[in-house]
Amino acid sequence: MSGDDDVTVERAQRGDREAFAALVRKYQRRVYSTAFHITGNHGDADDVAQDAFIRAFRGLPRFDGQSAFFTWLYRIVVNVALNAVRSRKRNASEPLEAGGPGEHRPTPGIDPARNAEARAEARRVLEALAQLTPSLRVTLVLAAVEEMPYREIAAVMECPEGTVAWRVNQARKLLRQKLADVASAEEIDTDELLRRAKHAAAAP
Amino acid sequence: MNCCDARSTLPLLLDGQLAAGERAAAVDKAMACGLCRAELAAMAQNDAALRRALAAQMAHVPAGYFEDFAPRLMARLDVETLEGESMRTSSGSGPGDATVVTPPPTGGDLGKDVAGKPLSSADEFSGLHEIKALAASAVRRSTERRAESEPGQSSDALIATPAALSSVVLPQPGREVAPPKVRAVSVADADGVPAAALSVPMAAKSSRVGLYVGALGLLVAAGAVGLYVSGAKKSSEAAPAATVALSEPAPAATPPSAPTPTVAPVAAAAPAAEAKPEEARPSEPAGAPAVAVEKASKKDRKPDDEAKAGGAVAAVTRTEKDKPAAKEPAADAKPAGKEAGKDPAAHNEIDDIFGDKPTTAAKPAAPAGPALPEKLGQDDVKKGMASVKARVQACYDEFKVSGTIKLKVKIEVDGTVSSADVVDDKFKATDTGACVSAAVKTAKFPAVSGTSLVVSYPFILQ
Numbered sequence: 001m002s003g004d005d006d007v008t009v010e011r012a013q014r015g016d017r018e019a020f021a022a023l024v025r026k027y028q029r030r031v032y033s034t035a036f037h038i039t040g041n042h043g044d045a046d047d048v049a050q051d052a053f054i055r056a057f058r059g060l061p062r063f064d065g066q067s068a069f070f071t072w073l074y075r076i077v078v079n080v081a082l083n084a085v086r087s088r089k090r091n092a093s094e095p096l097e098a099g100g101p102g103e104h105r106p107t108p109g110i111d112p113a114r115n116a117e118a119r120a121e122a123r124r125v126l127e128a129l130a131q132l133t134p135s136l137r138v139t140l141v142l143a144a145v146e147e148m149p150y151r152e153i154a155a156v157m158e159c160p161e162g163t164v165a166w167r168v169n170q171a172r173k174l175l176r177q178k179l180a181d182v183a184s185a186e187e188i189d190t191d192e193l194l195r196r197a198k199h200a201a202a203a204p
Numbered sequence: 205m206n207c208c209d210a211r212s213t214l215p216l217l218l219d220g221q222l223a224a225g226e227r228a229a230a231v232d233k234a235m236a237c238g239l240c241r242a243e244l245a246a247m248a249q250n251d252a253a254l255r256r257a258l259a260a261q262m263a264h265v266p267a268g269y270f271e272d273f274a275p276r277l278m279a280r281l282d283v284e285t286l287e288g289e290s291m292r293t294s295s296g297s298g299p300g301d302a303t304v305v306t307p308p309p310t311g312g313d314l315g316k317d318v319a320g321k322p323l324s325s326a327d328e329f330s331g332l333h334e335i336k337a338l339a340a341s342a343v344r345r346s347t348e349r350r351a352e353s354e355p356g357q358s359s360d361a362l363i364a365t366p367a368a369l370s371s372v373v374l375p376q377p378g379r380e381v382a383p384p385k386v387r388a389v390s391v392a393d394a395d396g397v398p399a400a401a402l403s404v405p406m407a408a409k410s411s412r413v414g415l416y417v418g419a420l421g422l423l424v425a426a427g428a429v430g431l432y433v434s435g436a437k438k439s440s441e442a443a444p445a446a447t448v449a450l451s452e453p454a455p456a457a458t459p460p461s462a463p464t465p466t467v468a469p470v471a472a473a474a475p476a477a478e479a480k481p482e483e484a485r486p487s488e489p490a491g492a493p494a495v496a497v498e499k500a501s502k503k504d505r506k507p508d509d510e511a512k513a514g515g516a517v518a519a520v521t522r523t524e525k526d527k528p529a530a531k532e533p534a535a536d537a538k539p540a541g542k543e544a545g546k547d548p549a550a551h552n553e554i555d556d557i558f559g560d561k562p563t564t565a566a567k568p569a570a571p572a573g574p575a576l577p578e579k580l581g582q583d584d585v586k587k588g589m590a591s592v593k594a595r596v597q598a599c600y601d602e603f604k605v606s607g608t609i610k611l612k613v614k615i616e617v618d619g620t621v622s623s624a625d626v627v628d629d630k631f632k633a634t635d636t637g638a639c640v641s642a643a644v645k646t647a648k649f650p651a652v653s654g655t656s657l658v659v660s661y662p663f664i665l666q
Contacts, residue, residue: 017281043605145254
């Protein structure tokens with residue numbers, strides 16, 4: 001938890017609604033995007049994000065500060081989202097939305113053919129993601145998209161780090177199998193990737 | 205580290221999970237291993253495709269969604285708080301509720317409540333919450349009036365002490381006397397007996413302890429009367445009357461023996477009305493506990509009012525003309541319905557506590573009837589809402605907009621819904637919202653004797 005969060009969280013714990021509103025504004029995008037990535041549609045993501053913040057507000061008195069506020073909040077978001085997905089049994093039967101109302105809106109300045117290609121790729125990826133189990137999906141999204149350290153993911157998912165590593169690996173493997181023809185659409189400069197990896201900051 | 209080792213570390217490498225030393229070794233190995241490079245490239249490609257897909261998905265979030273998110277959430281928090289208060293609050297803030305409080309509020313508990321002691325959650329939904337709140341209102345009101353009518357005098361108990369009794373001009377039996385004035389007496393003059401033990405309101409406690417304390421108080425009072433009678437050599441006919449007056453509160457001390465709810469407070473007030481104020485008043489300890497039975501203020505009495513001799517017994521049968529002498533205790537303790545038209549301020553105070561204005565006309569003092577519950581319980585609300593669930597579902601089937609729709613629903617005393625307003629911005633002013641609102645308005649709930657209830661209720665559309 002950052003120093004700012006410490007103070008704001010303490011104020012919110014004392015019932016300062018404006019402080020809580022500040023936390024909401026700070027984390028709403030990440031909370032919503034995680035909810036969106038797990039549930040796969042805007043309506044559910046909105047419900048999950050709202051419910052998660054409401055629960056966080058109610059649970060603030062019990063937040064002991066042993067973990068970062070955001071990790072604690074993330075755990076709530078993930079639990080609420082997973083419950084939503086499980087209760088609605090949408091994870092296996094319903095593909096994630098490949099886009100909202102603007103799905104067919106062409107992106108300005110981009111070749112329409114490339115636009116269509118990008119949409120098709122996105123749809124395939126989201127469909128493949130939706131076929132993963134919720135825990136694999138969430139873990140992969142947190143690691144590969146949110147770029148969250150495994151240790152934090154372990155705290156959020158309440159499982160050992162080793163389990164996180166296995167899930168990430170397994171999710172990638174399954175996704176690659178499903179996207180064998182899609183993933184080749186983009187060339188990856190492996191050398192560049194490795195160079196960056198070598199000089200990246202050490203893992204926390 | 206061989207090739208297989210390097211491949212197993214590739215995901216960790218990609219996710220930046222390796223420590224510096226491990227990372228350098230893994231990169232060097234991967235650089236030299238074709239399979240590792242291919243695998244790493246494939247993983248990176250997939251991750252990039254995943255990020256693009258999710259970013260594209262996020263790009264379709266409605267415009268202004270995040271600007272609106274926090275205000276909407278905070279509004280929802282406010283609504284849910286309101287809902288919680290609504291469910292805790294008695295739906296019966298109307299005059300009929302006052303009938304719940306039959307005896308005058310007791311000094312001990314009320315003192316704490318008036319002092320701001322929070323009502324425990326266990327009191328919620330038990331009815332005790334409302335009783336305490338109403339009683340607190342009565343105490344506050346009486347305290348305020350006393351402060352107005354007798355400035356500088358702190359609230360205290362009306363105590364019969366030898367000092368006070370010595371100044372009492374006992375009425376002659378069968379003779380009409382001018383209404384006696386009331387004088388408060390310090391608890392310090394109670395001959396070591398705790399003020400609460402002698403105070404009428406404390407004696408009105410229904411607990412066993414209260415009974416014992418009340419009995420003790422009566423004993424002391426009776427002793428004091430005896431002393432007075434023997435010492436002051438007053439009229440031998442008057443003594444029994446005084447005894448009656450002082451002992452009358454005893455029935456009120458045990459509610460089961462109190463004849464009727466309305467009699468008890470008046471009877472309890474009667475001895476107070478018989479006390480005489482001419483005696484010099486000892487100083488009162490600061491912070492004396494507030495009590496429910498009030499001193500009748502001078503301005504509330506008419507000089508020509510008549511009070512029948514016989515103390516409390518006479519007080520019970522007093523006519524309307526006599527009521528000013530015991531007006532305030534009665535106003536505090538007796539069913540408010542009787543004075544619904546007389547003291548609107550009293551209802552305003554009750555309304556303030558319950559946070560809702562009564563929507564029905566004043567009711568008679570008598571209970572509304574055993575058939576009607578005082579307020580709706582959570583189960584009643586759930587049942588009523590369940591009855592329109594199919595209609596609500598039909599709204600989703602028609603418009604196919606999923607999500608949680610929350611409505612602020614006002615349930616009238618007759619069980620009908622007078623308003624059902626959509627709270628969520630997502631559904632406000634939409635066909636789905638209008639449809640669900642119309643459906644909820646058809647809900648029926650059990651009629652209650654209290655007042656309307658406002659609840660916030662969500663439906664999941666899917």
